[in-house]
Amino acid sequence: MTGLPTGDGTGERVHWPGVVVVGAGVTGLLVTERLRRRGVPVLLVEQSRLGAGQTGHCHGYLHRGYIYRGITAPQRQALTRCADWWDERLARAGGDAVVGERSVVGFTGAAEREETLAAWKTLGMPWEDIGAPGLEGTAGTFAVPETTVSPRAAMRVVAGVAASTPTVHGRATAVWPSGRSMRAVDVLTGEGTVTITAPAYVLAAGLGTPDLLGPWARTLGIRTRLSYMLVCRTGRDLPHAFCLPADSAQGLFVASRPLGPDRVYLMSTFVSFWASTEDADARRSWLGAASRVLATHLPGLWEDPEARWGVYPARKVEVDAPGGGLPEGGVFDLGWDNAVTVLPGKLVLAPMYADRALERLARLTGLDRLRGPSLRGASLPGWPLPGPGPLLAPHGPGDSPWAAEDWEMTPLFTRTELFDHPEPYHPVPAPPTRKETHRWSA
Template identity: 35%
Template sequence: MTRRYDVVVAGAGMAGVLTALGLAGHGVRVLLVEPHGVGAGQSGQSHGYLHRGYAYGRTEPLLPPLLGRARVHWDTLLRDTPPVTSNSVVSFSDPGAARGATEFWRSCGLPVSAVEAPDWLGGGFASCFRSEEATHDFGPVLRHLGTRIASCGVDLNAGTLTGFSEEPGSVYCEFERPDGTGLTVRSRAVVVAAGAGTPGILARSGLPPVVRCRKSFVLVLRGDLPVISAVFPASTEHGLFLASRTGHESGTTWLVSDFQSFDSAWGASGQLPGWWAHRILLTLRRIISPERLAGVATVSGYAAVKSGLVPSSGTVSHGLGHDFLGGRAIVASPSKLTLAPLAAERAMRSVARILKFPFDGAAWDPVPAGTARGAEGIRPGEKWETGLDAVKDPDLASGPPDIAELSRLFSR
């Protein structure tokens, strides 16, 4: 029997969960479909920066005002939830890049505060700034929002959106359950918030592959490490994001990602994670003091496939959302977790137009205090898409293996 709902939301990351909760608050009958569990994807495993724009520059002029709008929502949602770190250090090795960045920050209304280089930072940096960006462990936050899902009337079903067809006034959505059986749901609208987890659906949306299928990587280091968050923006060198997690039995966890993403529309070479990890390790050796890196006990990582922002595009490529299928299907693609509330609000606005109910903006109740207490960060089981024998036990203090081939590939 075909089930009936007002709206189907595919994907239980931050954008999907906020969309489902917001619509349920307007009395909408919502089915939320997720193959692995609330927050099991990139939202729950992100580095957790609530960006304000410090990591970007003149090539992305629309980002700071968008991030500022999103911050209003986060200030409410996380009002009672302490961050892992309350600010970040932004460091530059190039004085010219530092001057250009500070001019851009001031032009965007971002506070500019120079600070002394912290003791964990390696040599060679011309200047450091305090960014006032917080980092959070969003895994516990999403797990709490999952309990709200269960109590506010949203149906949560395990499955993957595999296809849909348009009928007069409705959409028939097809899902595949984890056991391989199918499910058909009739709804008045569908919101695709599955990142790049539904490539066939996204291909029908009309979005170009560079927007809908991007792959990046996150390196996970654990051991006797300080709790820090840092951004190393660079236009001619390799820039990094570094954010801590606490509470794991082996000590502090560092999540390290960079500014690179790769077109994954046609898959990726199995060697790509290894090349990327070597590059990250080489950069860490240059920017973090050897004494700190000597505290690293284990190294692992994972791939993140996502849709969203086109790098150096000068704009958010599709305005946080994209309607298709006669306006009854909406892609909610925030590109960055920070922008998830705006993507959810954009999706809700489209649904309100279809269902014809008044909508004057989204609002969500705060996550209660204590939600993140005892968080373990990224849990055991991180894995690469391929073996990484060369970096299983790297000597970070003396440097990773030679990566001349990696440098050649990344310079293309």
């Protein structure tokens, strides 16, 4: 296919007998889990840990359509099916993935409230009129059945099989097209470039997708959107999850995580920038808008001298579609007969995108013909695969192949320190790394 970057043909070459999945975010992990359960050998390509990148900095809302204006019945049904899928599997597994089973939606104006309530009634969406301690300046607050989860804990529950999947640790840098097929992908590892060939591919590279696809990504309208996430640790009693779906400058989107006797609240506005990298002006502008919203709607928290604040960039790869494109993401056909590209969407929609990717790949390649015995303990030419163990973490007690959520790596300061000095003087520290003794693990 013209316009796509191609590999340079140098470095080590390896053939994989099944499907190569590029990216171990939520969608890549669910694709991996589904392929493994069908008996198809999977090789993951991931430059960080499982669930890092866009997955690691999301709120964790399992949306059911309550915050979207003009949502259609089919869109509502798609969100509901996916939310039910998550709820069922998380309930079956137990554990600490679920943060809260209800969320609060508030409205800043009476007209907006009545318009939205009418839409909820038309679509048969349940809600309850309630009070919301600590949330001020609204024209009504309502409890709705939207679950919030810890993305890391949820992924460990629903896609834990990925932790025993052979993985090459590195960044996919280029694809090799050949007519109507994808014949290879280049992966830059700590020891050089490896060119991997396979019968089929799923490109779920998340934030790496624009660079991986190059000019073709721009043709499809695939772009990177930059926003920010505030992190606030407090002992104040606030709703565990709430949203003010106002315009971009006045809206507020909040989810929380328990942390000892306190809670950590992850807060974002609807202000964003079409940019792949951040700068001081973007951060200053975003924090200025956020400070006005917080002072208006959470004045007690805003004035709390004991609260501690942090901020990190939250980049998202999306399709630049009119109206934002709900549902976002999805499976893209690049014209290849053995590969699909999956863009990130909302966390709740990942099961639907994983299913679509497999359906498309099955039609193209006939996945059943790729079934084979487990490759655990097997080897490829020049590449011994060790036995099961952690993927990217040191082999010590308590180590995990799963990425920390971004808020867990964000330093916290007083409100004055953060908002009066918005330049990124305090970068988010990178996850701990170690020297790899090999590039493969299982």
